[in-house]
Amino acid sequence: MSIETEAGNDVNGVDAKPLDADIVCVGFGPASAGFLTTLTKLLQAPSTDQPVESRAVPGMPPQILCYERADDIAFGVSGVVTRARAIKSTFPYLNTAEIPLSARVGSERLLYLLDPHGASRRPLWMRLADKVIKGLAREDYSYEAPYIPPFLHKQDGFIFSLGQFMQWSGQQVMFSGTAQVWPGTPVSDPLFENGKVAGVVLAADGTEIRAELTVVGDGPVGPVGRRLDEVYGMPLGHKRDEWAVGMKMVVDLPASCTLEEGTVFHTIGYPEPEIFGFFYVHPDRVASVGIFVPSWLDSPVRTGYRYLQHFITHPAIWRHLKGGRMRSWGAKSLLESGRRGEPRLCGDGYARIGEGSGSTNVLTGSGVDEAWLTGRLLAEGVHELWREGLPFTKANLEARYVRRRRTSWLEKESIIAERARNGFQRGILRGFLGMALAGFTSGALGYNRRRDKPARPLEEFYRGRLSAEQVRDIRAACEKDAQPLHDALMEAAGWPAIEFDGQLLVSHQDALLMGGKVQAAPDLPDHVVFRDPDLCAACTNRLCIEICSGEAIHAGENGAPVFDRDKCVHCGACIWNCTQEVAPGVSNVAFCAAPGGLHSAEN
Amino acid sequence: MDQRLMQGKHMEKILVLLHTEADGSLGRAARECLSLAASLGKYDLAISGADASAAANSAEGSAERILCIAADEFAVPRSSTDSAAAEMLIRTSGATLVLAPGTSRWSRALPMAAARLGGVIDTHAVGLEVVGDSIQVKRWFYRQRIEGTVARSGSPWIVVIEPGAFTATEATPRQATIETQSLELAVSPRTTVEGTISTAAGEQTIRPDAALLFVAGAGWTKKQKDGQVHFADAADRIQTFVHKSKCSLGSSKSLVDLSSEGEAVLPFLTHLHQVGQTGSTPRHRKGLATCCHGEEPHVVGWRFINERRAVNLDPNCGWARGKADVLYVADAFEVMKELNALLD
């Protein structure tokens, strides 16, 4: 067999011509997996009709490509406990034994965690309530809620490792031979032509992938989705301004741990009242444990990693983890604006699916299954359009995809959740109250959204706990040592230092290496660029440094941020934590498409 | 272990298979192999290469039988001639267990001989022991990250011994009057050996004879406190130290990757410097790591370094937990500058 004929490409050189496909998907997350799985199944289902033919390459079956930024399809991050309604409808006979780290949800508990150190920022009412609860709480400073609100429960669902689930579904898509999923291939931009989206541009060498339909599933911080929002604008009243960093560890549980496979804890109250936590037990004595640090935690030094360490060392969690070992670690940004963050779901030549399409439900704390559903609904619409020989125009996609979405349970639940988190703008109490109101009244009651508050200065945030002089001295010392502020400030405010054990309590850098196995391709330019260095130099609120999930952004000369791509986990938190704007709505952090990042397949 | 091999069910017939060095002598690895064989009891000896029979006379004296192939064609390291010689020597000896040193020459030729003999082979053996009634060879898997033992029932079983894994005894001239049996083997090689050259990196390549291994990590190329990179300073510090201390220079994979892909980073580093991973696992007495974070695969390359120190800015890095003897939490740029000055 000669290479020239089979591979269609001479070994003597490469050919940078545009590549024609029918459908190009950007990003391989749960939404794209749902899309490709469904489309593949529909294309392969026995039918008396003529088989669908490629419109891009006549005579061939449809050419369906998916480009994923990360170096492997299994390098995603999520703390997945899901009711899996959409996933189960795609795989009615899903056998968890086929997917490593997956289990059926067994027992489910909601724990309120008291603060054993007295260091968290609890309002007066909460401190008073804590005194009452303390009498009812267990010795491990936790109080188990007698019941879990129905909108939170995940009974009959699954615990997954997102990485392993993606690997499993990706392998099935690939072995169908119907679609190709290419990891390590970031997409830099949509390809615009005559006001339509005509495909995408690959970041590596600018190759154009021309396709009649571009399926944008690159998540909330993906460059293609963000570019579409810039060009087409958001629907009236829609905005993406509520976020969280989700950070997790996968832990080998110690022999002493007696928790059974399928155990789920949801936690509230600690390490800060605004931070929700989770603890899920996978098969074979492995657990996922993590937190969400939301944008409404208005600390100017919010940090994911330090809070994660305090979370896992809370007595109610540590009693299960002590002696365990970190297997994996990872972080990602979550778009928590819900339906209000929904962009234009389609246009001529493109459709949006998944988290970047505003599908995450902030009331139920659920996103993977919702993302899968958006992909499935789009696939059903696309298949219909193909069968009927109709083009992928805005009108046709509205009729076949968006309409499906509007009549689905996703939409119904999204509307209920729409105002669920607004209360947190007014404080913790009203935050929880708002969630309860939305949940129990099916969205009929809820707080309206307030206008955005500017980030508070450090001195104001720590008023009453640290003097302005203390803050100033800490700031100067950290600047001198090029260290972030959060460790020093938190310890000054009463948080105990973390004593590393080399197993589970390790330095942030060791978490990158031991857990995330973070890597960057050596020969690429920095993918995080500070657009206007003068703005960074003048900025006094360097939240980008504090929040950075990998310590990839650190203080350089005069404390201004410096980026080290070898440590970047591509969580994208720097985008939404940057407090400076170069233009209205455009932050000073440019986050470009790049491969690399986490190399763990367990998150 | 001693005589148990001979008492066990296996009753192995052992052959020590050696080759001569360019000067006709037996190398250190060959002598290590001989001392291992001597500890096992009786064995036959086979030598290939120039002056093979002279070398046989210098070998330790407990061999029961000596076979040689010594024609000129067998003087140079070459797969076709070496594997043919090994095949014939093993076949003639009737050995069931063949011990051979893991030189580059035998590493190339012995698997070929094993395949032609219908035999089996294990390489990089760092131990050989009798467990129950079977022999087990100890070796590493996954680039020195997992150690294991291998047992086999095939024969002949060629075990290639990792240099440095056993102690070489000084050769005592052979007293016995065992006749050396010279074998004739006709070969017509298609390969000519043109000689050896030093690598372009010259003295900076990992040299096994140096007392100290100095490993430069990727931290040398990172932005420093001032937000800038200082490639020239890094190169100067490293090269000056290597030159003045006569140490052997190693590097981490990430730094080597940076240096070899056309970037003006530290161009004097090549893949020959790489320690761990796909690089080497050197056996120097002392090792000094600078700007290396202590990630597991990197540490793998240090497994056989006896005394280890590290200079690194992160007090919580992997080196601090049981991998180095001393971790200096300091800026390697400053420390190496001072150290170079002291070496003047």
Next chain:
Amino acid sequence: MPYQIIVCGGIAPDPLQTLEPAMGPAGPALKNEMMLPAVFDPWAAHALYEAAHLARQFPGSSIRVVTLAPKAKLQQVMMTVAQKLPFELIPIDGPGGGFTDAVEVSKVLAQAISAIPGIDMSQFLLFGGWESATRGSGCVIPMVAARLGIEDCFLAVDELKIEDGALVIKERVEGGLLQVSRCSAPPAALAWATGSLPEPPNHPQTGMANMRAMMPALQRAKPAGLTGEGFSVPQATLPAQQRQTQVVKDKPAAEISRELLEWIKG
């Protein structure tokens, strides 16, 4: 003259993964082996890049990759490798870990190569990695060579140049030296060390074209049928090496350097 190059190469765990052996009834395996992300074996990858480099110089050359690995994992790995250069994949479905027998693996690979129609030994080059990152025996390529009747085998190759049809090869030998050999013509076997070529960039067209043939080949991949007969790994453990590390903080550079000097000279 064109060359028919066959590259033997397997898959290995992504290099930064934490590896741990787990004993099962059939001997050891890596804990969570199927969960670990995998890469094309690093030295075999270098062999592949060298093959591409050679093929570019001699038009009409062909590259085939013969791989023994679990096909689902192999498919994933190919999504990266297949973007780098055009080649034909000949997959054999079977265990890809380090605890398989090099001898048996060499038989399986040699059989698969022998079954390829149209091999012309006067153009044939067998390439592979010096040692795999899994088993690390350095035996497989020389054994495959011997089973295919190839007598000229080169190990730890860093350079190949073609001069008047002869293969001029540099191999790593002891003492940091390179041995230079001249082989008059193919067939020859070259087990590559690092070589000197960088990893080629990904090229989506190449990947897509490769995959059109690779996916059916993967779907059809035959099981290797390894029996493990006559071979066992009774023990596999992590080495226990824990040192009492003295962490020295807040010491001036000058003092550290004096201490280091004493240690170096001591």
